[in-house]
Amino acid sequence: MLASDEDILARAEEWRKAGKGVAIATVTETWGSAPRPVGSHLVIDEDGNFLGSVSGGCVEGEVVSEAMDTIGDGKPRMLEFGVADEAAWRVGLSCGGRIRVYVEKVD
Numbered sequence: 001m002l003a004s005d006e007d008i009l010a011r012a013e014e015w016r017k018a019g020k021g022v023a024i025a026t027v028t029e030t031w032g033s034a035p036r037p038v039g040s041h042l043v044i045d046e047d048g049n050f051l052g053s054v055s056g057g058c059v060e061g062e063v064v065s066e067a068m069d070t071i072g073d074g075k076p077r078m079l080e081f082g083v084a085d086e087a088a089w090r091v092g093l094s095c096g097g098r099i100r101v102y103v104e105k106v107d
Contacts, residue, residue: 025066028101034055034099059081070105079100
């Protein structure tokens, strides 16, 4: 069962109140076959814990890694994974679709 948006935002608030660095990733666009729809969220803390889903598989691992960089430097990132992209094959998005994920630090 996937976490609800309310669960994800509550976890982000919980982590922030505990003094942890937090980022949230959001699917902003999809093309073709994509595992999660636009608006799907993944919240990540500075320790690499996460809740939610933006894709699944190795793509999610790459998003978590980028989110930890965002927590560290405060710079938002726009990530794109697609079948024609070498990184997509490396992280496992071989379904023929493409996704764009925006990652930002939660203050």
